């Protein structure tokens with residue numbers, strides 16, 4: 190049982206837990222005995238994920254809320270402390286994407302929405318959680334993307350919001366290290382089987398839905414990503430690349446940005462084709 194027991198009696202809060210990676214992570218944590226605080230806007234889907242976790246023996250609190258609303262982040266943390274008395278891991282996972290050339294964007298409000306969900310959405314939860322993470326010497330886990338380090342065409346606003354999240358986490362890590370709090374950012378490649386692409390905002394600021402592109406085979410399986418993240422949490426890694434080879438792109442980008450951009454442009458062109 191060794192590794193599987195690693196989250197027993199730990200309280201893990203996950204935002205964006207009603208679908209995709211957040212839901213899969215919740216189940217992975219439940220398997221390892223964690224107590225869970227789960228937030229998303231869709232109450233029904235959140236309840237279904239909670240039931241699955243409870244069937245695995247986990248105690249689960251659900252909070253229906255929107256990370257773009259600061260008061261909802263506060264409510265999530267307060268409810269967690271009231272129910273479980275502590276908070277060991279905060280996983281800021283809720284996210285929203287886009288898929289359109291910048292020149293085609295009809296209303297720049299789209300950029301505000303992406304910042305409010307992907308960047309401020311994390312800040313809204315981290316701020317109330319920090320004193321509790323300091324008490325538990327816990328870990329903030331920010332679910333980012335390789336786009337937090339390397340820009341990707343057709344994703345200007347998404348890349349910018351993930352860069353903001355990365356900068357926030359890198360600065361915070363240094364501030365809070367002395368109090369025993371860890372900060373881990375997860376830089377992901379494309380994932381298979383999530384709804385991020387259908388929900389991604391198009392040029393008119395509306396979700397792409399059926400018009401969205403399907404992922405190619407190289408995209409990472411959800412379970413594989415969730416297991417890598419839980420392992421990273423256990424090791425309190427600073428930066429986790431999923432898959433690991435993504436680190437190479439980050440390295441090339443630091444040393445030879447033009448080469449990295451050539452690689453990225455080619456990949457996006459193939460996804461478009």
Ligand SMILES: NC(=O)c1ccc[n+]([C@@H]2O[C@H](COP(=O)([O-])OP(=O)(O)OC[C@H]3O[C@@H](n4cnc5c(N)ncnc54)[C@H](OP(=O)(O)O)[C@@H]3O)[C@@H](O)[C@H]2O)c1
Nearest residue numbers: 205207208209210229230231255256284379380383384385
């Ligand atoms: N899929 C990929 O290829 C990929 C690649 C790199 C990084 N990521 C990152 O992984 C994370 C999870 O994405 P995913 O692929 O699992 O996407 P997903 O399938 O679309 O799930 C997104 C989750 O976030 C929740 N959410 C969205 N907006 C929210 C808001 N304003 N307040 C609260 N919850 C909100 C959604 O639930 P409700 O609608 O119920 O609120 C849902 O549970 C994101 O941060 C994303 O940027 C994904």
